[in-house]
Amino acid sequence: MSALGLAALIALPGAHLAPGQPAKAAGEVVAGADGLHVDLEAHTDQERAEPGDRIRYTVRVRNSGTEALPDARVVQFLPSTMRYVSGTGGADVEEGRVTWSRSLDPGERTSMRVTGEVTGVRDGGEHPVTTVCARPGPEAVLVSCDAALHRVHGALPLVWVVTALAFAASVALCVGGLVRHRSTLDQQPGGPGTVSERESAPEPAPAPVREPAPVAVAEPAPRPAPEPERVPETVAGPVPVPGAGASRERVAELDGRT
Template structure:
């Protein structure tokens, strides 16, 4: 599931981290695959864009991350595409772009001179006004905790040397544990229809067996009749 989160300048690193954390929490809580992007717009009372930057000198940006999938399991190799766009009118220089590598996701490679360290991939990029920079990361799914429902990776952009993200986006893929949890939740919410479904599948299997047995008996009967007929 890919989503885009646009934030106002925060008053401190704690608030910025809380905003990104909220995005991941919402994805995990929903536990439903989706490829649609959602946008959280700045607060109506927030600063207006001025010369490509919001009040206070913060660049006007949008960001997205996606790997073209909705599910993942151990052994899968995932290719992420991270895009950051300069929606303002001024060039953004030395933009710090990062992508997290959560537990269970092993770094393989990254283009654009991206380097992996301390659980994240990092790039430094200049983005002209109205233009977009695109990067790719390849990672492999390893062993994940049995209670981990989704594998989420977060991309954030910030000015160089700042620990306050300007924009963040997240993409998550449902793990086998998530699929099992979703099935259990469905059965709990619809116990009657779920039981009827299982009964229907059982009846269909039994009918298939009976049909096959009938065909075998018919074939044997025809073969025995043919052997008993006198030859001319």
């Protein structure tokens, strides 16, 4: 028996004795009581159930003792915030309680299924507990129990829902207007961008430097050989002839000397 099942067994009012059982029978040892074990599993589609959600239970019982239990009883207690919907046939359904009668030989196992629907939130808490217990006979005490804990939250009031929707709509309108305004500014030439956009914008990569294509250089035309520098010829002046240009008297004088 799990700790949660033991706590549930202790907390069940009047669950220790079968209906109509005298108090003196509580101390009697019932054959096969030590070998009776019960296990409860719960399955739901949501982590936290809401009113209207359904929870599926699987109850497993086994007789690990050496004695047969021809009239063992399995009892599942439903919380006040849950109603019985359906379950394995042969059950005796009462308000808040489902009971099966099973015959278990030594080593035999059996299982039952129950579907319950959450109808509300328990006062003072959000965790309704479903407990299942087994007794070896109709007049015996409950000897093995297990429990399942569920988190349930109530539906929000309609006014809260309307307020939340209106607030969400106003926020959406504000965000949409801001986005349109920013997009309009960005589309204008030279429109300012945000600081983050300017900081995060990558700098343009420098254009690759292209080497100029080789230009064919025309070979210079051969220069004509320089002409030898002409030196002006020096023409000797006339050799002065003695007596040239002299007067006749001087010529006669000179001629006489010769």
